[in-house]
Amino acid sequence: MTHQPTAAVLLIGDELLSGRTRDINLQQIAQFLEPLGIPVLEARTVPDIQDEIVAAVNALRAKYTYVFTTGGIGPTHDDITADAIAAAFGVGISEHPDALRDMAARYAAMNTEFTAPRRRMARVPHGASLVANPVSGAPGFQMENVFTLAGVPQIARAMLEDIGPRLRSGAVVHKVTVRGKGLREGDLAEALGQIAQDSPGVGIGSYPWYGAIDDHGVALVARSTDPAALAVVQSRLEALARSLGAIPEIQ
Known part of the structure; x- marks a missing residue:
């Protein structure tokens, strides 16, 4: 390789x-x-x-x-x-x-x-x-x-x-974004850290957004060269969002 x-x-x-x-x-x-x-x-x-x-x-x-x-x-x-x-x-x-x-x-x-x-x-x-x-x-x-x-x-x-x-190309990095309206980083930080620890081949980031009073939340972004590993993490991120009362939006 x-x-x-x-x-x-x-x-x-x-x-x-x-x-x-x-x-x-x-x-x-x-x-x-x-x-x-x-x-x-x-x-x-x-x-x-x-x-x-x-x-x-x-x-x-x-x-x-x-x-x-x-x-x-x-x-x-x-x-x-x-x-x-x-x-x-x-x-x-x-x-x-x-x-x-x-x-x-x-x-x-x-x-x-x-x-x-x-x-x-x-x-x-x-x-x-x-x-x-x-x-x-x-x-x-x-x-x-x-x-x-x-x-x-x-x-x-x-x-x-x-x-x-x-340029010499490399392995393409795939990514998925799970958006959760109403999510707050403080509520998901511990569980998100565990997902990251369990998924060493996947990079995971948390990006809050703030719009109007009723338009805020967190976008959870996962990146990996391994599509199978990325799919597993996506499922866990969706489950995390649901557990906190948000409907996950996939991008």
Whole structure:
């Protein structure tokens, strides 16, 4: 049996840490990888500081099968991710001829000047392979097990389509959600802990929701690569919900 591949996501940008920009890239990367059997096990957010990016990249690429970075590959002075990736791998960086050719043609077709700042987006670390960007043209790139994507969510999601075929898939994680309206975590905690203890191959989480006064409860989520084990846990979660007076809703 091959080792289960894993992933980490590194979100880069001062705007994320300041709260100015809301991140959705972590969610869409995790959702893209889940059907491939590649769980995201860690996410970090770092500022636009090269030493911080380098340290995070080197730590994550040594720990996980794949690392996905987002942000910092645009045309402005604070877009330093490409330089940081090059530094992390100890290689040089320069304009990639294929990226330069394709971007020049794209800007010419748009009747837009291909300025020096725009040319910066053609710079990639030496030895990296390009990741196609069908949205705006400026590519991402792959350096060994590290994939560098744009920060704009629409572009990052489009880049994932070019990355998918390069990834080694693992065992798909199946999941089921048992929602119980009116449930409270304090009432089910002890029994839920026992179910988790009895089911070492299944991950179980408890997620309360609060809507209106008459709309609250707990969603019990179970995940496993073993469908049979998952089915057993689902039955126990449904029984737990019923024992506390809730009608289980399966998702």
